[in-house]
Amino acid sequence: MAEKENIVIDSGEGGQPFDYAVGMHGSKFFTELRDHKKLLGTRCPKCQKVYIPPRGVCGPCFEEMTEFVEVKPTGVIGTYTILRFAFIDPETGQQKPVPYGYGFIKLDGADTLFQHYINIEDESKIKVGARVEAVFAEKRKGSIRDIEYFRVID
Amino acid sequence: MDKAAIIGIGMTKIEARRDDWTFADMAFEATRKALDDAGLTINDIDNVITTSNDFWDGRTISCMAVGDASGASDKNVSCVEGDGTFGAFYGLARTLSGSYGTTLVTGHSKGSQSVSSLITNAAFDPIYERTLGLDMISACALQANAYMHRTGVTAEQCAAVSVKNHGNAMKNPMQQLGMKITEKDVLKSEMISDPLRKLDCSPVSDGCCAIIIANESRAGKSKKKPVWIKGASMCADAYFLGDRDLSRAKSLTAAAKKAFSMAGIINPEKEIDVAEVYDAFGYQELMWLEAMGLCGDGEAAKLLGEGHLDIGGTMPVNPSGGLMAGHPVIAAGLYRIAEVVKQIRGEAGKYQVKKADIGLAQGVNGLCGQSHCVWILGKDR
Amino acid sequence: MAKRVAIVGTGQTFHKSHRPDVNGQELIHEAVTRALTDAQLSINDIDAIVIGNMDHFEGINYVDCWSVDGSGGTMKPIIKITTGGTTGCTIAIGGYHLVASGAFDKVLVIGWEKNSESDTSGAITTAFDPVWDRLVFAGAISGLAAEAQAYMARYGASDRDGARVSVRDRKHAMNNPHAQLRKEVSLEEVLASPMLADPIHLLDVCPRTDGACAVIMASEDSAEKITKKPDWIWGTGNRHSYAYLGDADYGRLTSMERTAKEIFKKAGIKEPRKEINVIELYQPYSFAGIIWIEDMGIVPHGKGAEYIWSGATDMGGELPINPSGGVISCNPIGATGLVRCAEAAMQVMGKAEGRQVPDVNFAVSTGFGGCWWTDMILHGAKKPN
Numbered sequence: 001m002a003e004k005e006n007i008v009i010d011s012g013e014g015g016q017p018f019d020y021a022v023g024m025h026g027s028k029f030f031t032e033l034r035d036h037k038k039l040l041g042t043r044c045p046k047c048q049k050v051y052i053p054p055r056g057v058c059g060p061c062f063e064e065m066t067e068f069v070e071v072k073p074t075g076v077i078g079t080y081t082i083l084r085f086a087f088i089d090p091e092t093g094q095q096k097p098v099p100y101g102y103g104f105i106k107l108d109g110a111d112t113l114f115q116h117y118i119n120i121e122d123e124s125k126i127k128v129g130a131r132v133e134a135v136f137a138e139k140r141k142g143s144i145r146d147i148e149y150f151r152v153i154d
Numbered sequence: 155m156d157k158a159a160i161i162g163i164g165m166t167k168i169e170a171r172r173d174d175w176t177f178a179d180m181a182f183e184a185t186r187k188a189l190d191d192a193g194l195t196i197n198d199i200d201n202v203i204t205t206s207n208d209f210w211d212g213r214t215i216s217c218m219a220v221g222d223a224s225g226a227s228d229k230n231v232s233c234v235e236g237d238g239t240f241g242a243f244y245g246l247a248r249t250l251s252g253s254y255g256t257t258l259v260t261g262h263s264k265g266s267q268s269v270s271s272l273i274t275n276a277a278f279d280p281i282y283e284r285t286l287g288l289d290m291i292s293a294c295a296l297q298a299n300a301y302m303h304r305t306g307v308t309a310e311q312c313a314a315v316s317v318k319n320h321g322n323a324m325k326n327p328m329q330q331l332g333m334k335i336t337e338k339d340v341l342k343s344e345m346i347s348d349p350l351r352k353l354d355c356s357p358v359s360d361g362c363c364a365i366i367i368a369n370e371s372r373a374g375k376s377k378k379k380p381v382w383i384k385g386a387s388m389c390a391d392a393y394f395l396g397d398r399d400l401s402r403a404k405s406l407t408a409a410a411k412k413a414f415s416m417a418g419i420i421n422p423e424k425e426i427d428v429a430e431v432y433d434a435f436g437y438q439e440l441m442w443l444e445a446m447g448l449c450g451d452g453e454a455a456k457l458l459g460e461g462h463l464d465i466g467g468t469m470p471v472n473p474s475g476g477l478m479a480g481h482p483v484i485a486a487g488l489y490r491i492a493e494v495v496k497q498i499r500g501e502a503g504k505y506q507v508k509k510a511d512i513g514l515a516q517g518v519n520g521l522c523g524q525s526h527c528v529w530i531l532g533k534d535r
Numbered sequence: 536m537a538k539r540v541a542i543v544g545t546g547q548t549f550h551k552s553h554r555p556d557v558n559g560q561e562l563i564h565e566a567v568t569r570a571l572t573d574a575q576l577s578i579n580d581i582d583a584i585v586i587g588n589m590d591h592f593e594g595i596n597y598v599d600c601w602s603v604d605g606s607g608g609t610m611k612p613i614i615k616i617t618t619g620g621t622t623g624c625t626i627a628i629g630g631y632h633l634v635a636s637g638a639f640d641k642v643l644v645i646g647w648e649k650n651s652e653s654d655t656s657g658a659i660t661t662a663f664d665p666v667w668d669r670l671v672f673a674g675a676i677s678g679l680a681a682e683a684q685a686y687m688a689r690y691g692a693s694d695r696d697g698a699r700v701s702v703r704d705r706k707h708a709m710n711n712p713h714a715q716l717r718k719e720v721s722l723e724e725v726l727a728s729p730m731l732a733d734p735i736h737l738l739d740v741c742p743r744t745d746g747a748c749a750v751i752m753a754s755e756d757s758a759e760k761i762t763k764k765p766d767w768i769w770g771t772g773n774r775h776s777y778a779y780l781g782d783a784d785y786g787r788l789t790s791m792e793r794t795a796k797e798i799f800k801k802a803g804i805k806e807p808r809k810e811i812n813v814i815e816l817y818q819p820y821s822f823a824g825i826i827w828i829e830d831m832g833i834v835p836h837g838k839g840a841e842y843i844w845s846g847a848t849d850m851g852g853e854l855p856i857n858p859s860g861g862v863i864s865c866n867p868i869g870a871t872g873l874v875r876c877a878e879a880a881m882q883v884m885g886k887a888e889g890r891q892v893p894d895v896n897f898a899v900s901t902g903f904g905g906c907w908w909t910d911m912i913l914h915g916a917k918k919p920n
Binding site (some may be wrong): 006008011018020022026047051052053055057059078079080081082083084085087088089090091094102103104112113114115116127129143144 | 555556557594607654656658659660665667668669670674676677680681682683684685688729730731732733734735737777779780781782783785786
Binding site for chain 2 (some may be wrong): 537594601603613625633636658664772793844
């Protein structure tokens with residue numbers, strides 16, 4: 001008589017490729033970033049809040065935003081954490097290399113926080129409120145990786 | 155259920171691919187249009203239901219992308235994963251549950267961003283079916299053959315659906331593929347999965363549609379005459395294709411029966427003036443009409459051939475061009491509802507049907523029409 | 536006329552990290568059968584089904600259609616509501632509205648997840664915007680850790696405060712036969728456990744679980760015929776906004792604050808700390824247990840840790856939180872919010888076995904997920920006016 005066996009089937013290596021449209025606001029942001037190392041946000045005509053990443057609608061006001069404003073590549077750490085556990089990155093299918101610093105930066109000129117890596121060479125310097133600046137990639141392609149990371153400036 | 159009406163509609167033009175738009179941009183456009191249509195502002199909306207599908211969007215919690223753009227900031231908002239007709243059903247329930255007086259329902263999809271056969275292949279059971287490599291088209295081809303075998307309907311007769319709908323779409327500025335073709339063109343087009351040829355199949359498109367539902371006390375606030383929801387019902391059949399008689403749509407028959415009963419419709423063949431149905435493939439328009447009792451079993455092809463289903467016919471079906479001419483999955487059912495609203499209001503311009511007092515909109519979820527949702531809309535309260 | 540709605544029966548699986556003995560359908564079926572038995576109803580009595588899970592965990596599209604054999608949904612109206620982590624709560628809210636509207640008299644609500652079948656963090660990461668947020672984000676933990684850091688910077692709390700919450704919930708789970716993790720932890724053990732993302736330790740966060748839960752809602756026309764003590768739904772709220780992760784106000788859960796205010800106001804509850812008898816809080820990590828009770832209005836901002844240390848939220852305290860052991864003890868994500876709802880219902884109905892809080896008049900269950908979203912349900916022993 002057959003032993004009771006729990007069979008498990010794996011899905012194989014199949015992936016689901018996507019072409020994500022960045023949209024007009026994102027396209028403008030990435031073009032400026034790639035070509036001029038400039039960061040753009042959009043400003044709500046009603047509440048004057050500057051949103052980064054830029055987008056078409058101010059949620060709370062439900063107003064269309066068409067005004068692009070330049071936001072500085074410097075700012076302060078709004079909040080952060082240091083990731084120490086490894087997990088599979090869905091974008092690459094590989095384990096994400098840890099530890100790495102992850103933060104929400106309040107860039108000078110923006111009202112929302114911008115998410116990116118924080119360099120953790122000196123962990124003691126990473127605090128809420130620490131001043132940081134963006135380090136741009138040498139070769140930029142028009143993606144979020146055109147900024148390599150943010151580093152604490154004394 | 156108490157009475158409710160649709161007081162505003164908005165839709166983006168259905169396109170093959172819009173790279174300048176994110177989901178949020180599409181949602182904002184459709185929502186804005188619906189509000190303008192009703193003459194309302196976002197403050198008049200009590201709650202929001204968005205409809206989307208995580209697989210199609212490539213994003214777990216796909217509704218995250220459109221909350222703000224749909225005016226949901228600091229409002230109660232939830233999300234249905236399924237065809238727009240199902241999202242609208244939940245929106246209807248929320249409008250009548252005593253908590254909210256108006257509900258904005260949106261549905262979106264950007265078919266251009268994914269590989270559709272991989273997305274629909276994921277609907278197949280991972281244990282027994284998925285590795286066989288079926289997708290929506292090959293599965294529906296199985297159904298088409300079953301239906302044609304039982305009823306004797308021919309490929310040429312199914313092709314007539316494509317001809318009618320693409321032709322109708324030429325009159326609808328919101329459609330993607332308005333074109334003048336013949337049955338011969340359809341039968342000469344590339345064979346995708348026997349018996350479905352390229353022109354028998356709807357495309358996979360980008361689009362977003364929004365409707366505003368109001369309960370009786372708020373229906374009069376719109377600048378347009380409300381279109382009343384006379385009946386709405388859903389029903390799902392068994393899952394495995396082999397568990398069902400694919401040549402029939404049992405769950406659609408049940409859903410339609412309930413919707414007609416809610417609307418007080420005794421003879422749908424005579425009482426429904428116009429219908430917007432889910433024609434993802436040519437054969438489906440015929441199958442769904444018969445399953446709903448809008449004509450006798452096996453008779454739809456004949457009615458089509460005699461011109462009864464044309465815009466100028468006795469029972470126009472898909473005067474908008476249906477899905478054949480533009481298919482943003484998920485949003486599809488909301489477009490059907492919105493198109494019936496246009497007909498009842500007399501706003502359908504070049505594709506307006508003569509008599510549109512009572513209309514029917516139908517949406518589908520799942521493989522080969524497993525789950526259906528039927529809406530009956532009317533001019534009179 | 537809108538109807539009043541009550542929960543008349545609940546059912547859950549015995550949640551485990553792995554259930555290789557059942558496929559998804561069978562897992563669902565277990566919970567459904569238990570709920571029907573609890574309410575002494577048959578599947579034929581059910582008029583419609585609402586189901587939810589997070590698609591990419593099981594990799595199945597159109598789950599409402601796929602699951603009919605397990606849910607009992609063949610030839611019934613079925614709707615899928617999916618809102619990430621809040622799913623369990625939003626499906627309950629969905630069931631509520633479907634019954635309250637008069638569309639259906641009895642609705643079966645099902646939440647389930649087989650987290651063992653995929654990489655959970657990877658799947659959660661796909662929830663975030665692929666262009667802006669996904670690169671850096673690391674599943675739920677990174678965002679939660681960032682929230683904790685912001686709160687600590689503002690109010691001066693530490694990971695020790697978070698650990699006290701873990702200790703409480705893991706102790707409570709010892710009374711709950713359905714919970715996955717049934718082993719107490721000490722303060723020292725929590726603080727010594729590996730740091731996942733500063734300041735969150737391994738023992739501060741929820742596990743991955745396979746489990747399902749089902750709840751039956753009925754209108755006032757039948758609720759009292761089905762059970763002597765129905766759990767009446769007094770209010771529901773879903774706050775799901777924000778477009779990108781950076782839009783949130785870190786250190787405060789604004790969605791919780793607004794939802795709680797709205798629900799309590801509508802129900803006429805002026806002092807939640809005194810009037811609510813038990814809370815099943817969707818608390819994916821320990822620190823949330825401090826921050827979010829402030830946002831809910833139980834205690835003022837900055838006073839959460841003090842309240843927890845006083846023992847007020849332990850069993851036998853003034854306002855027990857998570858008598859079930861909460862999310863830290865068990866997390867089948869699509870079901871988790873519904874488990875909170877079911878546990879709160881069991882408290883009101885007097886069916887909470889070894890974890891019953893005495894004399895429950897009002898209970899709150901919440902859901903959390905996605906982009907800092909909150910859903911909330913107010914449960915009551917009395918019929919609402």
